[in-house]
Amino acid sequence: MLSLKDINVSFDQQQVLKDFSADFNENQTTVIVGPSGSGKSTLLRTINLLNYPTSGTLNLNQTSFVFPKQYPAKEVSHYRQNFGMVFQNFELFPHLSALGNVIEGPIQVLKQSKTAATEKAKVLLEQVGLAQKADSFPNELSGGQQQRVAIARALAMEPEFILYDEPTSALDPELEGEVLKVIKDLAKKRNSQIVVTHNLNFAKEIADHILFLEDGQVNYYGLAEGFFSSKNERIKNFTKKMMS
Amino acid sequence: MDLMSIIDMVRQALGPIFIAGLQVTIPLTIVSFILALIIAGITAVSRISNSRILRFVFATYVWIFRGTPLIVQLFIAYFGLASLGLTLDAWTAAVITFGLNSGAYASEAIRAAILSISNGQWDAARSLGMSRLKILQRIIAPQAFRIALPPLFNELISLVKGTSLAASITLVEMFLVSQRVAARTYQPLIMYIVVAFFYLMISTILVGIQSYLEKRTTKHVGGNTHA
Numbered sequence: 148m149l150s151l152k153d154i155n156v157s158f159d160q161q162q163v164l165k166d167f168s169a170d171f172n173e174n175q176t177t178v179i180v181g182p183s184g185s186g187k188s189t190l191l192r193t194i195n196l197l198n199y200p201t202s203g204t205l206n207l208n209q210t211s212f213v214f215p216k217q218y219p220a221k222e223v224s225h226y227r228q229n230f231g232m233v234f235q236n237f238e239l240f241p242h243l244s245a246l247g248n249v250i251e252g253p254i255q256v257l258k259q260s261k262t263a264a265t266e267k268a269k270v271l272l273e274q275v276g277l278a279q280k281a282d283s284f285p286n287e288l289s290g291g292q293q294q295r296v297a298i299a300r301a302l303a304m305e306p307e308f309i310l311y312d313e314p315t316s317a318l319d320p321e322l323e324g325e326v327l328k329v330i331k332d333l334a335k336k337r338n339s340q341i342v343v344t345h346n347l348n349f350a351k352e353i354a355d356h357i358l359f360l361e362d363g364q365v366n367y368y369g370l371a372e373g374f375f376s377s378k379n380e381r382i383k384n385f386t387k388k389m390m391s
Numbered sequence: 392m393d394l395m396s397i398i399d400m401v402r403q404a405l406g407p408i409f410i411a412g413l414q415v416t417i418p419l420t421i422v423s424f425i426l427a428l429i430i431a432g433i434t435a436v437s438r439i440s441n442s443r444i445l446r447f448v449f450a451t452y453v454w455i456f457r458g459t460p461l462i463v464q465l466f467i468a469y470f471g472l473a474s475l476g477l478t479l480d481a482w483t484a485a486v487i488t489f490g491l492n493s494g495a496y497a498s499e500a501i502r503a504a505i506l507s508i509s510n511g512q513w514d515a516a517r518s519l520g521m522s523r524l525k526i527l528q529r530i531i532a533p534q535a536f537r538i539a540l541p542p543l544f545n546e547l548i549s550l551v552k553g554t555s556l557a558a559s560i561t562l563v564e565m566f567l568v569s570q571r572v573a574a575r576t577y578q579p580l581i582m583y584i585v586v587a588f589f590y591l592m593i594s595t596i597l598v599g600i601q602s603y604l605e606k607r608t609t610k611h612v613g614g615n616t617h618a
């Protein structure tokens with residue numbers, strides 16, 4: 148289980164996450180929703196320690212971080228291997244082919260042999276429907292294809308959790324579906340996923356749990372059904388606005 | 392003075408200048424530039440490190456070597472240090488000075504290139520669990536190399552020309568040879584045009600190498616010139 152307790156994150160004077168606490172279970176898909184600027188990206192980045200909390204504790208299985216203590220870079224890098232991250236802008240490595248992107252982590256970080264990593268990467272590319280594109284470079288791929296490579300890259304590290312930060316919001320609507328389908332398949336296979344999205348219809352389809360973040364604080368965290376049938380005014384307003 | 396004797400004189404000057412180029416100017420440039428690149432890489436990475444001391448030390452180095460004339464640096468290395476009992480031969484003094492001087496400029500090109508790579512690339516690499524050094528080496532350097540290529544070639548070309556200053560510390564490179572021939576033949580105009588032509592040739596070849604490398608590396612990184 149991934150557990151955040153009383154996490155505070157600030158930029159300059161602005162406090163973005165305020166005593167944030169939540170537990171995330173394995174083999175589930177949790178969708179994080181909330182208005183722009185509510186701290187969704189910051190939350191995902193904090194989970195992966197790309198942002199550093201000013202206070203609070205972070206627990207994943209046996210690993211525990213208590214802030215504001217500074218931890219050695221090595222320990223942080225090691226912890227990050229537990230998470231695969233999928234970014235809004237894909238962030239594929241432009242100098243590497245699709246295959247090169249997928250095997251980079253396994254070879255450089257997990258010290259897998261090139262043969263083993265390549266073999267596995269091919270299976271993953273196949274899984275995201277891009278077996279034919281293994282040798283293409285990012286600038287030769289559409290946005291939807293790039294994002295699917297990015298998902299394969301994240302999966303290749305065999306992380307505990309995959310974190311998605313608005314994975315389709317940089318995509319043209321007609322390319323959205325192919326990426327959503329991959330995420331949905333992974334949800335069905337009971338991968339552990341945390342997904343930030345503005346697409347509430349999609350959230351409805353894949354979410355076991357919904358976390359509704361407002362102004363750096365948890366407004367709702369519970370079963371997806373409960374969220375969509377909530378009588379809470381704030382939630383009703385939000386869902387109405389987002390689904391219209 | 393007739394055309395034939397001019398041609399004859401040029402022909403006689405070509406050999407010695409060419410040899411000086413082959414034996415001194417070109418090797419001096421290559422060795423100095425390799426040294427400069429090593430220094431520049433270390434400097435650029437240190438200047439974006441978290442260590443204040445490292446940043447300060449290397450910023451100071453760049454400040455000094457960019458802020459003082461190259462010829463003064465050469466004189467300090469060759470004549471100045473000798474007065475302290477640290478005698479360097481002209482070749483060593485030149486390599487060290489050119490290496491440090493070019494390294495300061497090249498480090499700025501490399502640093503700017505590194506900084507131009509988006510934070511998202513760092514984040515993506517970090518989230519794979521890569522260490523800072525690994526990220527620099529595997530993700531940032533290949534992209535930064537492409538971006539730094541044009542300014543680095545600028546630096547290399549000015550280094551080629553800058554090696555002519557080594558004449559002033561007795562290194563027998565192309566320019567010093569041309570001075571000697573000019574003094575002997577009383578034909579400064581012709582001799583200096585000849586040596587200028589040699590520098591121009593070397594620079595032209597470098598420009599060719601630059602555009603070859605740019606074409607090869609632009610394929611997928613940055614720019615939009617891929618076929």
Ligand SMILES: Nc1ncnc2c1ncn2[C@@H]1O[C@H](COP(=O)(O)OP(=O)(O)O)[C@@H](O)[C@H]1O
Pocket residue numbers: 158159163181182183184185186187188189190
């Ligand atoms: N690196 C940063 N530096 C300064 N402010 C930031 C940074 N990242 C996020 N913020 C601020 O934190 C707040 C929450 O941002 P973010 O987590 O991106 O929200 P969301 O993803 O929900 O739209 C915003 O006000 C944003 O301006």
Ligand SMILES: [Mg+2]
Pocket residue numbers: 187188189313
């Ligand atoms: Mg965001």
